[in-house]
Amino acid sequence: MLESLPKFALVTGCGQGGIGEALVREYKRHGVLPIATILPSESSMHLKEAGITFLPLDVTNDDSIAKLKQNVIKITGGSLDILVNNAGLCYTMTAIDTDVTAVQKIFDVNVFGPMRMVHHFHDLLVRSEGAIVNIGSIGGIVPYVYGSSYNASKAALHHWSSTLRVEMAPFNVNVLTIISGEVGTNFLKTDYGRNIPDDSLFAPLAAEFTKHVQRKPSKRSSQKYVSENNKPVT
Numbered sequence: 536m537l538e539s540l541p542k543f544a545l546v547t548g549c550g551q552g553g554i555g556e557a558l559v560r561e562y563k564r565h566g567v568l569p570i571a572t573i574l575p576s577e578s579s580m581h582l583k584e585a586g587i588t589f590l591p592l593d594v595t596n597d598d599s600i601a602k603l604k605q606n607v608i609k610i611t612g613g614s615l616d617i618l619v620n621n622a623g624l625c626y627t628m629t630a631i632d633t634d635v636t637a638v639q640k641i642f643d644v645n646v647f648g649p650m651r652m653v654h655h656f657h658d659l660l661v662r663s664e665g666a667i668v669n670i671g672s673i674g675g676i677v678p679y680v681y682g683s684s685y686n687a688s689k690a691a692l693h694h695w696s697s698t699l700r701v702e703m704a705p706f707n708v709n710v711l712t713i714i715s716g717e718v719g720t721n722f723l724k725t726d727y728g729r730n731i732p733d734d735s736l737f738a739p740l741a742a743e744f745t746k747h748v749q750r751k752p753s754k755r756s757s758q759k760y761v762s763e764n765n766k767p768v769t
Contacts, residue, residue: 541567541568542566542567542568542616542617543567543568543569543570543607543610543611543614543615543616543617544558544559544562544567544568544569544570544616544617544618544619545569545570545572545607545615545617545618545619545656546558546559546562546569546570546571546572546619546621547572547592547594547619547620547621547622547648547652548572548573548594548621548622548623549571549572549573549582549587549589549621550573550574550577550578551577551578551580551581552581553621554621554670554715555571555572555619555621555622556571556581556582558619558621559571559582559585559587560585560587562617563585563586563587567616567617568588569587569588570588570589570590570607570610570611571587571588571589571590572589572590572591572592572603572622573589573591573592574591574592574593575591575593588610590603590606590607591603592622594622594644594648594649594651594652595640595643595644595647595648595651597651597655600651600652600655601655604655604656604659607656607659608659611659613659613662614659614662614663614665615656615659615660615662615663615665616660616663616665616666617665617666617667617668618652618653618656618660618665618666618667618668619668619670620648620649620652620653620667620668620669620670621670622644622648623644623645623648623670624640624641624644624645624725625641625685625725625726626638626641626684626685626725626726627681627682627685627726627729627747627748628681628683628684628729628731629680629681629683629731629735629736629737629744630683630684631735631736631737632731632732632735632737633683633684637684638684638688641684641685641688642688642691645685645688645689645691645692646688646691646692646695649669649692649695649696650695653667653699657703657708660708661706661707661708664706664707664708665708665709666708666709666710666711667696667699667703667708667709667710667711668710668711668712668713669692669693669696669710669711669712669713670713670715671689671692671693671696671712671713671714671715672685672686672689672714672715673714673715673716673717674686674689675688675689675690675691675692675693675714676690676693676714681744681747681748692712693712693714696710696712697712700712726748726749729748730744730745731744
C-alpha cells in the first residue's frame with residue numbers, strides 16, 4: 536500500500552495564547568503538518584517548545600509574504616492543503632471618536648492581509664485542491680457598541696470570502712469563513728490603554744469603557760460556526 540502524502544496547513548497570526556497557536560497545536564495532534572507564522576518581533580518560544588515549524592510574516596507587506604511563500608514551497612514541495620488567515624488586530628472605540636489612521640491599519644491586517652495571502656498562495660492551494668479558512672467574527676454580523684471599526688473589518692472579510700468561495704469552487708478549492716464568538720485570548724492587549732477622549736459625547740461612560748477594553752474572557756474556547764452564504768451551520 537502506498538503511503539499517503541502528508542498534508543500541510545499554513546496558519547497566520549500564531550502568537551502565544553491566541554487562536555493561531557491553538558490551531559497549529561490541533562493540526563499537529565491530528566496528523567496535519569502545521570506551519571505557523573509570527574511577526575518578526577514576536578517570541579517563538581511557545582512554538583519551539585511544541586515542536587512546530589514557524590516562519591516570520593508581516594501580512595501587510597508583500598515582500599514578506601513572497602519570502603514566506605518561497606520557504607513554504609521548500610517545506611511542502613510546492614503545494615499547500617490549508618491556508619488559515621487568522622492574523623488580526625482589534626480596535627475598540629466609539630464610532631464618532633474613531634482614529635481613522637488606526638482603523639486603516641486594522642483593515643490592512645484584517646481585510647487586506649487575507650487578500651494578499653490568497654493572491655500569493657492561491658496556485659499552491661489549487662494544486663492540492665485545498666481549503667482557505669478565514670477567521671471572521673460574530674462582530675461582522677451582530678454589531679456591538681465600541682466595536683464599529685473592528686466589526687466593519689470583519690464584515691468586509693465575510694463578504695469578500697463569500698465571493699471568493701464562488702470563484703474558487705471551479706478549482707475545487709473550498710473557502711470557509713469561521714464566525715467566532717469571544718475567545719479567551721490576549722487579543723485585546725492592544726486596547727488596554729485606550730480611553731474615551733475627555734471631550735467626547737461618551738465621556739460619562741469612560742469608566743465603563745475602561746472595564747470593557749480591559750476585560751479578560753474566562754472561556755478558553757468558544758463555539759465556532761462556518762458561515763456559507765450567510766447561513767451559519769453548527
